[in-house]
Amino acid sequence: MNGYSLKKDAAEIRKLTIRAMASAGYGHIGGSMSVCDALAALYGGVMHVDPSDPDMPDRDRLVLSKGHCGPALYAALAYKGYFPAEELATLNANGTLLPSHCDRLKTRGVDISTGSLGQGLSLASGVAYGCRMRGYASKVFCIVGDGELQEGQNWEAIQFIAHHRLDNLILIVDNNKRQLDGYTEEICAQQNLADKFMSFGLKVFLCCGHDPEAIFRTLEQAKEAGAPSAVILDTEKGKGCVFAEIPGFNHYMVIDKTMAEAACREIDRRLSDE
Amino acid sequence: MSDYLAERFLLDTIEMRAAYCDALIAAAEENPDIIDVESDVQYSMGTRKFKERFPDRTINCGIMEAHAVGFCGGLSSMGYIPFYHAFGTFATRRAFDQVFLSLAYQNMNVKIVGGDAGVTATANGGTHMPFEDMGLMRLVPGMTVIEPADSVMYKTAIRDMANTYGNYYIRSCRRKTIKIYREDAKFQIGKANVLTQGTDVAIIACGIMVYQALLAREILAEKGVSARVIDMHTIKPLDKGCVIKAAEECGAVVTAENHNIIGGLGETVCAALSENHPVPSERVGVEDKFGQVGTQEYLMEIYGLTAKDIARKALLAVSRKNKV
Known part of the structure; x- marks a missing residue:
């Protein structure tokens, strides 16, 4: 693992995501940007996967429960080599294999379909339980948003995961502190997420969500935790895309190619300043 | 038989x-x-x-x-x-x-x-x-x-x-039911079982209502009406061929289900009929009501799920045949 290399990976995933959304003319930019550094770490070495063999039985698996951020996952998959990056331009086009929300029947490398918030963690628990019964060493990562944790099904799933000691499951929270209608704190506050997870029986790790090297290290620790774990990533909604780094509404934005190219230039400029 | x-x-x-x-x-x-x-x-x-x-x-x-x-x-x-x-x-x-x-x-x-x-x-x-x-x-x-x-x-x-x-x-239910089938009876999911032949009306039922349909057939026989009884165990996909044949040959259809008549067997059968071979049809089932406590016999009585109810609706469907 190389810190600069992961930062560069994250920058490339951001640029691919922004350009794909510009092809569609719109997208869930805020939450897609906040999760790019985690995706860079996951596909940059944390996950045991092989893009030439996406069905490899003992692979690690990812459930992007915040399914509306599919475009960021597609960018990471294309960057990793699951399919040509040119395909990203078909995002949401009629008949596309890359729909807004993740679809395992359409997209190479997507393990589980998501989109109705709160369902991914239960699915991930079934995958993790199944991996354990099959005797695979596989790890299962599940990314949820902090707003998504308002859905009660997550807490059903967490009770189950803790009870069955699914230590091959790692819950990742993209804690960008915002949801569609505004700040999570103002809409329905989560109180202390780490305390909640700990009292439910998970081992908790906290990490800056925009330092891919730190995320990499933390996820490696979580893999060896010997207990089901939650990694809470401190993130910012819209991070890294200059026109989305605003305090106002950035959940879903109209994006044209000029905006996209300016944002990509800014990403390159920031990377060269590192 | x-x-x-x-x-x-x-x-x-x-x-x-x-x-x-x-x-x-x-x-x-x-x-x-x-x-x-x-x-x-x-x-x-x-x-x-x-x-x-x-x-x-x-x-x-x-x-x-x-x-x-x-x-x-x-x-x-x-x-x-x-x-x-x-x-x-x-x-x-x-x-x-x-x-x-x-x-x-x-x-x-x-x-x-x-x-x-x-x-x-x-x-x-x-x-x-x-x-x-x-x-x-x-x-x-x-x-x-x-x-x-x-x-x-x-x-x-x-x-x-x-x-x-x-x-x-x-x-399904959890308790004992009336046993309808021989131990060696063969079924296929998606393919209805024609249990008895009949020429005046077809009763299409599922679950516990199949037995009620067989009893209704006897009530109807006493009145000189010949009823075909069909066990439509697969509600979806529906065996449309069997429904259409029953409509063609009997000219009237009654459905019977232990379910709301909205959304269940009756609705899917009536859709198949109206698209393919419309005949007078009646639905026996719960008529848009919530459940309540009671014995099974009591509940079947008050929701209209008995053989008597099926026979009554069958006669109604038969009586409508020449008015269409």
């Missing part, structure tokens, strides 16, 4: 829940990927024996139907075949979006087994009495929906569901 029917209609010697458990154990002996998933109704639904035989293949999630269904989806993605067993109300109504998106939308292979169908929920009353479960499940694309009439068919259906990829909903 029939390739199917038992010589006499007697109360079965085994409970429906025992038939389920035996069939699931038999399927699991053959296929190591079959898993029993529960949400804290193992005692009520009678799958303790499965747990004793396969302790590592029984997973009791606790009281969390939404999670349990999602969990089944994840297991299915790993090649397992979960049978999720719960009261019909909660398996379908409470976990509807999970059934829709965590299972059907992503082409999983999960079998949902809903217990205490309709009025057979008796003393549990309105909160636990599913009159809407088949309707909900019919609305899920690709979902197969089944209601067996007795233990012989139940066991066959469980075996066939285990051997066929896809998402299924099967509803």
Whole structure:
């Protein structure tokens, strides 16, 4: 693992995501940007996967429960080599294999379909339980948003995961502190997420969500935790895309190619300043 | 008289829940990927024996139907075949979006087994009495929906569901029913069973209403009306060919179901009729009401689910024949 290399990976995933959304003319930019550094770490070495063999039985698996951020996952998959990056331009086009929300029947490398918030963690628990019964060493990562944790099904799933000691499951929270209608704190506050997870029986790790090297290290620790774990990533909604780094509404934005190219230039400029 | 029917209609010697458990154990002996998933109704639904035989293949999630269904989806993605067993109300109504998106939308292979169908929920009353479960499940694309009439068919259906990829909903009752079928009767999911021939009216029924339909046939015979009785155990996909043939040959149709007449067997049969061969038709079933506590006999009486009700509606359909 190389810190600069992961930062560069994250920058490339951001640029691919922004350009794909510009092809569609719109997208869930805020939450897609906040999760790019985690995706860079996951596909940059944390996950045991092989893009030439996406069905490899003992692979690690990812459930992007915040399914509306599919475009960021597609960018990471294309960057990793699951399919040509040119395909990203078909995002949401009629008949596309890359729909807004993740679809395992359409997209190479997507393990589980998501989109109705709160369902991914239960699915991930079934995958993790199944991996354990099959005797695979596989790890299962599940990314949820902090707003998504308002859905009660997550807490059903967490009770189950803790009870069955699914230590091959790692819950990742993209804690960008915002949801569609505004700040999570103002809409329905989560109180202390780490305390909640700990009292439910998970081992908790906290990490800056925009330092891919730190995320990499933390996820490696979580893999060896010997207990089901939650990694809470401190993130910012819209991070890294200059026109989305605003305090106002950035959940879903109209994006044209000029905006996209300016944002990509800014990403390159920031990377060269590192 | 029939390739199917038992010589006499007697109360079965085994409970429906025992038939389920035996069939699931038999399927699991053959296929190591079959898993029993529960949400804290193992005692009520009678799958303790499965747990004793396969302790590592029984997973009791606790009281969390939404999670349990999602969990089944994840297991299915790993090649397992979960049978999720719960009261019909909660398996379908409470976990509807999970059934829709965590299972059907992503082409999983999960079998949902809903217990205490309709009025057979008796003393549990309105909160636990599913009159809407088949309707909900019919609305899920690709979902197969089944209601067996007795233990012989139940066991066959469980075996066939285990051997066929896809998402299924099967509803049943837990106690003993009247045994309709010979032990060696053969069934095919999606293919209706014509139990008796008849020329004046066809009674198309499912579940416990099949026996009521056979009784109604006798009432009608006394009045000189010849009724064909069809067990439409698969509500979706519907055996349209059988429905159309019955309409062509009998000229009138009555449906009978232990379910709301909205969304269930009656609606799907009437849609097939009106699109293909419209004839006078009547629906016997719960007429847009909630459940309540009571004995099964009492509830069948007040919701109009008896042989008498079927015979009355059959005569009505027959009387409408020449007025169309």
